[in-house]
Amino acid sequence: MANILTRYGDNYIAELSEEDIRADIDDGTADAADRAQIPELTKDEKDYLFEIIADPQKIVSVERGKEVVVSFDAGTLKLTVRNGISMDRSAAILTQERALASDSIELCHVDYSYKPIKPIIAEERQAMEQAQLLSVLPVLYGAMPNMGLYTKPDGPCDNWSELLPAGRIPEARAAQEEAIEHAIKDIVFVASNMIESGADGINFDTVGASGDADVKASLEAVRILKEKYPTTGFEVGMAGEFNLGMHGQLEFDGEIIAGLYPHQQVKMAERAGVSIFGMAVNTNSSESLAWNLARVTTFAKAAVKAASIPVHANVGMGVGGIPLSVIPSCDAVSRVDKALVEIAGVDGL
Amino acid sequence: MAVTHESCAGMGGIRGAGDLVFRMELQGYKINDAKKYVAEKLNCPVEYLADCAEMKDIRESLNISTTQPRPDAAVGIQAKFRIAEILGIPVNSVELFKKQAGF
Amino acid sequence: MTKEEYIKIAIDTMMKGDADAAVANMNAAIADGIDPAELLSEGYSAGIREVGDQFGKGRMFLPELMLAADAMKAVSEVVNAEVEKAGKSVEKRGVMVLATVQGDVHDIGKGIVASLIKTQGIEVIDMGRDVPAQAIVDKAVEVDADLIGTSALLTTTMGEMKVLEELLKEQDLKKKFKTLIGGAPVTERFAKRIGADAYGEDASEAVEKAMALLG
Structure with a gap:
């Protein structure tokens, strides 16, 4: 069999033999299984994944009837800021709705964290209210918990990234615990205001980027918000395949947060009142699409099996098997989508 | 990339019934349950939900907006009034509109 | 025992x-x-x-x-x-200048690399984050470093590693300092393309590569 055109996680094209691709699928699924202590993909699933990757068509797609919904993080940042198109956020939302056929969208501010939204909350509310008048699709409001913003000099707490390497572990932990309280207040304040302005849901993006404290603050905030607004949807998108233990001892509902993998993260999210769980597995740019996709599909399958709520796989740049490039290739993106929907059974992307 | 995702795996937003199915996922329904719920409310087979031909007719007949709404058709918040009623769920912006308009 | x-x-x-x-x-x-x-x-x-x-x-x-x-x-x-x-001199295995490149403020990974490399008898001069390439070169010259390690988390900042390699060549310092690069978007192939001496996929591998570069 001739070599198969595929890609590496850095987005560059590569020609690999069938044997190499199958070996990468075996290694990728084994790596995920070993890390998260979950089952590997079955032989049939690995064979089907090989078919998806080796398909000679440039673009592949899910079978008719297996379509899923698509949600967005950094929603209105994409067209107006990253693509540099001169349009306001309402126009961006309508473009997503009427030109790009999006199933949902997120209104967000360029300073994509909850803390800096506080002083401009009135402007954000106005933007949400106008967008809701014009649009039909669900419009969420979203930002990142971004705990780093609570450390000196940006915030009131000591910087645990400096304290930890200095061996000052109790102080580093105390600083994180202090920051959690600030973050919960800010998230609840911003989210409540945006819900009062008509948001269809609140998105927590890149949860855990600053470690387990970030996860704790987000889930505690969801719990408060869900009690306050029981019919509102809350989507929580994670930062990585396991919760990084910057603190290491933090708990939610009596369970240690650090070290949890997607199939465990989702159960904790459910208990907090999360409506849609966004799992994230970082793409390894040095490995092939086959390795990365086998790995993420293994994590995703276990998370979907464990979940009672919808699981969306984060398939943005450098996540979920998508190559780590600002312009990821369509051939790789389409294969990621097909594998995650048809093999892992995710509820959305 | 958004276009690739939507073309390869998405439900097509208001070209299909992606917005409606998403609203049910926000209520905690998993994808197949969300599709089933929406199909029942629209009185159509589940297979129609991502089919732009069938859904154009359904959306126009229910007056819940499409990508190219015609004159006299409901758009924006108007369409969402109808969506809330058809799906039988509260839509936050609709509730806010009612409050602001003094309903 | x-x-x-x-x-x-x-x-x-x-x-x-x-x-x-x-x-x-x-x-x-x-x-x-x-x-x-x-x-x-x-x-x-x-x-x-x-x-x-x-x-x-x-x-x-x-x-x-x-x-x-x-x-x-x-x-x-x-x-x-x-x-x-025992009358022997303590052998320092080398000096490494370490920095997150200009435009990039991510330094958790770099901090872990610094901590682990120090345990191997290598003196680490950690310049922090958002450090211009020329400042890294100047520091390496000042402390007579053996190794320069740089980290980048963003695809938009990893190009600074190439800038560093070019500065070292322009200033005839490429043979004086070995370079080691790492960070999420960085790959072995990228290291080869820009002329870096080694790539470390994670902190453990960075330690191994640093030791190998020091012979």
């Missing part, structure tokens, strides 16, 4: 990040006539590599990694004192 038993305890003390127990084990081993350098390499270094692997899998957390690094440092000091007592 046998050497194997001391090695087992050494690994265990690293896993627990117990500096006192680590030092006590090393002192007892020295008193028993065990070669401290061998125990350091086969026991403590192996232990800290295991800690790094467990951290990479989410089974150990950052505070534990830092405690292990501290314990390693304490043991290294005992070994250095012992070597000096």
